[in-house]
Amino acid sequence: MTATASSPSAHESPSAPSLDPAAPPSLFAPLQLRDLTLRNRIAVAPMCQYSATDGLATDWHLVHLGSRAVGGAGLVIAEATAVSPEGRITAGDLGLWTDEQIAPLRRITDFIHEQGAATGIQLAHAGRKASTHLPWAETHGEVPLADGGWVTVAPSPEPFAADYPQPVELGPDGLRKVVDDFRAAAARADRAGFDVVEVHAAHGYLLHEFLSPVSNHRSDAYGGTPEGRARLLLEVVGAIREVWPAGKPVFVRVSASDWVDGGLTSEDFVPLVPQLRALGVDLVDVSSGGNVATAQIPVGAGYQVPFAAQLRDAGLPTGAVGLITAPAQADHVIRTGQADLVLLARELLRDPYWPLLAARELRAAGPVPVQYGRAW
Template sequence: MPLVRMPTTMSVLLSPLTLRGVTLKNRLVVSPMCQYSSVDGFATDWHLVHLGSRAVGGAGLIITEATAVSPEGRITPNDLGIWSDDHVPGLQRITDFLTANGAVPGIQLAHAGRKASHQRPWDGGQAIAPDQPTGWQTVAPSAIPFTDNEPAPTALTLDGIQQVRADFRAAAIRALQAGFVVAELHAAHGYLLHQFLSPQSNHRTDDYGGSFANRIRLLQEVVDDVRAIWPDEYPLFVRISATDWTEGGWTADDSVALVALLNEQGVDLIDCSTGGNVPKATIPTGPGYQVPFAERIKRETGVPTGAVGLITDADQAEAILTNGQADLILLARESLRDPYFPLHAAHILGDEQPWPVQYERAKPRPAR
């Protein structure tokens, strides 16, 4: 049912949100979306224009695509990276532009684990064997491939786990140097930190496997590592897959229990996605299908949440916020379709949203 609003009422969607010492000018976030357009991890003009256009379009927070903390943590050879000091200047060029155009710059720090070493989607998306020129040996909690026809990953040793932690720490330091203000840890979609969480991908029998407390250990350690580096006035997000959508996997109950603990560690918002850890999950997709997970986590833990997934129009996004189901709206495909969604949403909702002065002559009159 469409939301009815008086023209003089500011929408929740376009209202500010303060997390720690950072104020977002609105609740619209550009969700991390892989562009597979890097060489050796370097940001390019594509990234500047892709992310920069969404700052011009009025988003309050813009989060980079999954940015690999190590070369072996890339999904494809073409992923964005932050494992080298040489990556910092190209990223800083982007954060400078985002900041100058009113958006808060955020970065998603990621390691793909067993889902690394793949072709780009438009090249077929197949796994690249480690003996191929563009491939490498993948790592995971256990030596279980994502699908039966893919090369098996190597189970991380305890030293290997410590190296992963060191890579996240070093990436966080570089992210600060590059001018990012929000950091998000990627613990969703079947990538490495999610692989440790789920009993379907984690068959370890040491301190990092078996019990719930052991399976969440690496994520908790990475959170502590990054929070110790990230300034107190800057927010730290974690993206989770709130359920694996499969029997015997990670569940919504697990997510609630995890988030309660992450709250104590200084995590400021949970970005609530789902799935990605097993290839044959039955996922009941539909408009806003992941919103109930954001709502439950927010209600039962008190931790702010972000909603993502088939959110495609301004009234739908406004209703999610007005009903208290989430605190932020993360747009992915809809942001690809419409880089200026926030400006268009303001018109639809009857709000006054500043336009770039270069574009003001095209600004429409209020619709309501």
């Protein structure tokens, strides 16, 4: 049972989702992925809150994620959630490496479902960008071992930047553990009630570090060629699909460009998309950057949307993210077939009710909670 209701008919108009089955979908058209139907094309992008204790979700996560479900998003994706303690960016990261971490997340997914939204969780390993201070701490970069930090791992023993930890190169046992940890975390995410698992292969964290020639200088089967560099990601996705229910979608977030000469470009992902599809991935969430501290990124409105369009042409539904802030802009991304889903991060921090206000602006039926009906 859901506690949502459509907004009054006065808000419906000719620009509401068309009845023509051949017409392109709008921002407020449902999206079907396997057995899951999202009520609209708006997703809350994963956003680290660094507010967990021992990886356990707290009331902060309930209110943070819950209020964005109340605000009308179709899918609420919980932040980068570490599959192992050494995979945390900071000591405040969410985790799913023990069964004790399931129950506090179940409370959150139950609440979000009551609001009529679907739930996702991003599973992550921070690789050489682990063991760092909270972003609002006075000190930045590495937390040394003596101060409670931990040994970090990477494809090659090269730090991300001068003030980051020196990582240890992953060997065969370490690689197997990474795959096993992602598989076990996905099984726990299912028990916690999540509808979508997103594999974090972006932003310079472990799986991106393996994909990128900037950070992967191995000469074994996990490096050397594009196929070798993609191996760990493909093994992780395969392991997740072993335990993740067939009716539930899997997303992969990628950084489609390293934004440096010699780094990954969106062209590198074109052959990878059909391989991800064959392994049971349902949507690629297309971000960029994060693997090179000095990269110059031409940030601007919707600057990553062309990457989402390119990878959609390569054979999978995509999510577009990055400086999408206006309802008409988001609607245009969907209506022009550049992506199937838009993910918003900072705009939804500023306004959790953005989807309801967007529905009003676009004259679509927004999922106004019955409790708030008198305001609409």
